[in-house]
Amino acid sequence: MHNCLEGITVVAVEQAVAAPYASSRLADAGARVIKVERPEGDFARNYDKLVRGQSAYFVWLNRGKESICLDLRVEADRVVLETLIATADVFIQNLKPGSIEKLGFGSTDLRRRYPQLITCDISGFGQGGPFSHLKAYDLIVQAETGLCEITGTRQGPARVGVSVCDIAAGMTAHSAILQALFNRQRTSEGASIQVSLFDAIADWMNVPVLQHDYSAYQTVRAGVSHPSLAPYGAYRCADGKDVIFSVQNDREWVNFCEKFLKEPELTRTQGFADNMERLGNRAPLDEIIQTRFLELTSEEAMRELEAAGLAYGRLNEIPAVSEHPHLRKVQITTPGGAVEMIAPAAIFNSEKPSLRPVPALGAHTATVRHEISLRKRA
Numbered sequence: 567m568h569n570c571l572e573g574i575t576v577v578a579v580e581q582a583v584a585a586p587y588a589s590s591r592l593a594d595a596g597a598r599v600i601k602v603e604r605p606e607g608d609f610a611r612n613y614d615k616l617v618r619g620q621s622a623y624f625v626w627l628n629r630g631k632e633s634i635c636l637d638l639r640v641e642a643d644r645v646v647l648e649t650l651i652a653t654a655d656v657f658i659q660n661l662k663p664g665s666i667e668k669l670g671f672g673s674t675d676l677r678r679r680y681p682q683l684i685t686c687d688i689s690g691f692g693q694g695g696p697f698s699h700l701k702a703y704d705l706i707v708q709a710e711t712g713l714c715e716i717t718g719t720r721q722g723p724a725r726v727g728v729s730v731c732d733i734a735a736g737m738t739a740h741s742a743i744l745q746a747l748f749n750r751q752r753t754s755e756g757a758s759i760q761v762s763l764f765d766a767i768a769d770w771m772n773v774p775v776l777q778h779d780y781s782a783y784q785t786v787r788a789g790v791s792h793p794s795l796a797p798y799g800a801y802r803c804a805d806g807k808d809v810i811f812s813v814q815n816d817r818e819w820v821n822f823c824e825k826f827l828k829e830p831e832l833t834r835t836q837g838f839a840d841n842m843e844r845l846g847n848r849a850p851l852d853e854i855i856q857t858r859f860l861e862l863t864s865e866e867a868m869r870e871l872e873a874a875g876l877a878y879g880r881l882n883e884i885p886a887v888s889e890h891p892h893l894r895k896v897q898i899t900t901p902g903g904a905v906e907m908i909a910p911a912a913i914f915n916s917e918k919p920s921l922r923p924v925p926a927l928g929a930h931t932a933t934v935r936h937e938i939s940l941r942k943r944a
Contacts, residue, residue, distance in 0.1 A: 568919060569596035574747065576600065577650045578631075578658040579638075579671070581608045583704070583729050584688045584763060585660035586627035587736025588743065592656070593630030594910055594921065600650060600934065601631040604638075607927040618902030620924075625905055629898050630922035632930035638669050649938050651676060651683070655750075656743055660688035663698050673758045684746045686739050686759040693760055707731040707763040711771055719789040734766035790881065796844040797822075800881050801856055807864035808881040811871050816840070818876055825874035827858050899923035 574597040578589040586601075586608070593599040601608070608628075613621040636643040648671075651657050657676060659666050666672055666687070673685035687693060690702020691710075700706075705725050708714045713731075718724030739761045746757040774785040777794070790810065791799030800808040813819050819841075824830040832838050832854070837847040844851055859867055864880070871878040880886070887893065894909040898921045910919055 568594070568914060568917065571595040571597035571747075574598070574656065575654045576656040576658060577647070577654045578602065579647070579666065580658060580660055582610050582660065583623060583627060583732035584735040584739070584761075585658050585686075586610070587733055588686070588688070588739035589631065589658055590627045590629060591736075591740045591910075592743065594919065597656075599631040600654075600930070601628065601633050601925070602636050602638075602647060602650075603633055603927060605635050605928075607635070611927065617905055618900060620900060620902045625898075625900055625924050626907060629924050631925055632934065633925035633928055634931040634934045635928040636931075644670060646935065646938060647671065649941070650934070652680065653941075654683065655747070656684045656686065658686045658688070658739070658743075662701065663689050663693055673760075677756060677758050681756055682750060682754060683756045684743060684750065684759065685756070686743055686761065688735055688739055689760070689762050691764045692762040697764075702763055704729040704731045704763070707767060711764060711767045712774070713767060713771065716774055716785045716787060716793065718787045720787055723787065731763040731767045734770060735761050735763045738766045738769075791848075794845065795841060796848050797851060797855055799852075801852075801859040801867075803859050803862055803864040803867050805863040805865075809859065809864050809867050809871070809878055810881055811876055811878040813876065821874045822876055826870050826876070827854070829854070896921055901926040901929075 571592060574592070576589055576592050576597050576599045578585060578599060579602045580586050580589060581603075589599045589601070608624065610627070611621050611624045613623045616622055617625045636646055638644055638647065651671070657671075657673075659671070667675075673687055676683055676685055689698065690700060690707060691697040697710075705714075708717075708725055708731055711731070714723040714725060716723075717726055739759065742759045742761065746759060750756055774793075777783040777785065783794075785793045787793070788799070792812070795812070795814060798812045798814075800810050802808055813822050820830075820833050823832045837843050838851060862870065868878050868880075882890070895906045896909045896919055897904055897906050899905075900923065905924075910921075
């Protein structure tokens, strides 16, 4: 399964996170991914120098690819790109809208020239509309989609701690490309795919938008609590550690009150009987729950929550996550040396993934140019 895309060639004029996420997953599945970088390289190479002198983002998102440097302002290099695309199965790009068209590689023109080609354009706000021309970095899209507004605490909004809009767009592009490859196998027809960061994360915002549109319910920023379920959140224990737990249905609420709180009458108390009532009385409810948690160490609390059949977890910091007993890691080769990183989430046939190296800038330029010259002679 790891090589199910062997024989598929992907050409990616890509930078940053969204497009590299999609193409890296195609590379993981065995596709040949030719990453086209400007002479100075993908700017994500320089986000930080924290992983053996390399960018954490770049190491994460560019394994298994071939890196070639092309200056697409130069006619000879545009010919190289055209030659690569002519025999490719997939072309991915996430330059600023309009840029790739000016260079002669717009998806409409490419699909006309190569009907079996699958093109994927990734942008911030789509290919048209009043904001399509804007640079749409992750935080901007988090803010525009309302994600920041429902994230954080009552004191103020917050950014989700990872580049969730870029990642959502990359995931969406990856799944769409796989759909298009499957459809092409049946019909011999390529496809033109458009994915925007805005659309990708807006889809994830359906619950708060639907709640607003059909009930006027307003999602309240709740920190690590849940905006529409109570009780659900983090509670401090006697040893100073926080435990997260959740009640998601009436049966769990009864078990929680009887077996953990030791207050079965609470289930019949006005203001606490069902979830909607509890949402309106979250502060007094939290005070009752917090009092109980402070009587127990975190280990004792988790044992009692488990005995009551409730979901619980630890509010881990990053060092604890890195050593988590469920965290799967794999080793990859990078120009700076071997790196252990978190493994891809999907497990196929109980196999451990084998990831190909992260390329140095332009490491494959000479090889690919030579390949193209041989192709022209044939």
